[in-house]
Amino acid sequence: MNEHLESWREGAAKDAIRDFVARIGDETSSEFVPVDERVAVFDNDGTLWCEKPMPIQVGFILKRFAAMADQDPALRDRQPWQAAYTHDFDWLSQALVKHYNGDDSDLKVLLGGVQQAFGGMNVEKYASEVEEFLASAAHPTLKRPYRECTFQPMVELLRYLEDNGFSTYIASGGDRDFMRPAAVPLYGIPPDRVIGSSFGLQYVEDEHGSAVMYKAGLDVFDDGPEKPVRIWSRVGRRPVLAGGNANGDIPMLNFAGGPARPALRLIVLHDDAEREFDYVAGAERALERAGDQGWTVVSVKNDWTTVFA
């Protein structure tokens, strides 16, 4: 069997992965897990692909805002279109900083723009816009296509797990319908195994047929304690392996395993300023939990010989 972990350096993280897969696959072990119950869930942004300097979906939204402002001059002096049109990334990052400081006024302006950009669009049209974006857009600082910003070692891990009987899922705070068209080509994960945040949807019927289209507004923000709820709702099983990189992944990692099953919990630590980025902001509690409870920390710098696919 191809081991699929070629981009992982020998060390504690690679050992933990191989040992866990061997243990749960050993029918003579008390930790044996039948194939049907080998469910692995992974966060996406910062776990399967790069999330700095901004989540890839923000690039998609900004491109759409800029296109709207191209077509409609009246939008060019209104936020959030103005910021996208003039490449005023300060306004955008300040909107997020304000949010972290308890002031959601600019964040609401931003989300209002998202609703105007995508509300009333049907799901197939949205998927084709995402495909088009990922076929062409590039990362602003790494100078490579976004579609080459996936973490090669994690893609190898997905294949390794599948070869060992696992069903692999994406369970991310990111927008489910943004990730789906990417998940097939980038990760080999089909759309029914993508779980994430979702915009409200409605069914509409007219004389030409029927469609499912976006309503204005978010339906579920799939982060923190919502992650295990959504995983259960979608999968109907507790995962035995979970991978994340941020505080919002703690409940998902903690939910893995359970009374009757073992678990492997992976936290990706971004500590490689040279090849990717170096940050712990937003991951402090997850890393603390990893230290306290023996979760496996995966160091980008030390555990991966190659970072990007």
Place this chain on the structure above:
Amino acid sequence: MNEHLESWREGAAKDAIRDFVARIGDETSSEFVPVDERVAVFDNDGTLWCEKPMPIQVGFILKRFAAMADQDPALRDRQPWQAAYTHDFDWLSQALVKHYNGDDSDLKVLLGGVQQAFGGMNVEKYASEVEEFLASAAHPTLKRPYRECTFQPMVELLRYLEDNGFSTYIASGGDRDFMRPAAVPLYGIPPDRVIGSSFGLQYVEDEHGSAVMYKAGLDVFDDGPEKPVRIWSRVGRRPVLAGGNANGDIPMLNFAGGPARPALRLIVLHDDAEREFDYVAGAERALERAGDQGWTVVSVKNDWTTVFA
């Protein structure tokens, strides 16, 4: 290849199924559908198993009410426990009749009982209660175990479709977590391919671990226009084949296919008082739509040589 349709009589319905599967599987046809996109969705109550004289889940709920009243005498003169404890099916059917006539007062009493019966229970415990019920409980008039109330021709259809590259899903108004433990043994459908109504869930963590458990109250009632929304949310594809039996299935059937794909739409017509039941109440508009738009009506009496598994 085993054709798997042994319990289907030769006729229009069987022909429509075989012809559709042949057409979408023919790579030289404009109607060819790649394997990845061969999604089939089926309602459960009245489509895959018997729904008369009451949905099987109602039997489960009544059994739980009766057990609660056994343990707590104070419940025995309070509805809905009293009706369950004294086998007062009139009260229960009147609650539903009142609902159809616009008076939800008794229905609220019934749902209040459901919340008290299952609120705070974790999902694994609920699944094991369902398994126990289906292992032992019997249909009140057909005098056979509930687990033998599945429609044999429909089980054959699931296998036939899967052999031809389809992914089969249950997309029912019934409670997802009630159907899941049944779906594996009865239909060979795994829990991640069961879509349905759902009770609210929450993640809880304590020093012994973590769980997902029911909150009081329904989260989504998965019927009518909600069905296509949930199918998209869960599957991420439009189905090409949909089977139902009631008005609440119309949007799901109508959503099948779409601009770029053909569709087969099946409506099970319950017209066999001798072997099953004979009724159209609740299916009038679906049957009318079938007549207007050439949907395939499956007559229990004429199209099935055997009804039950």
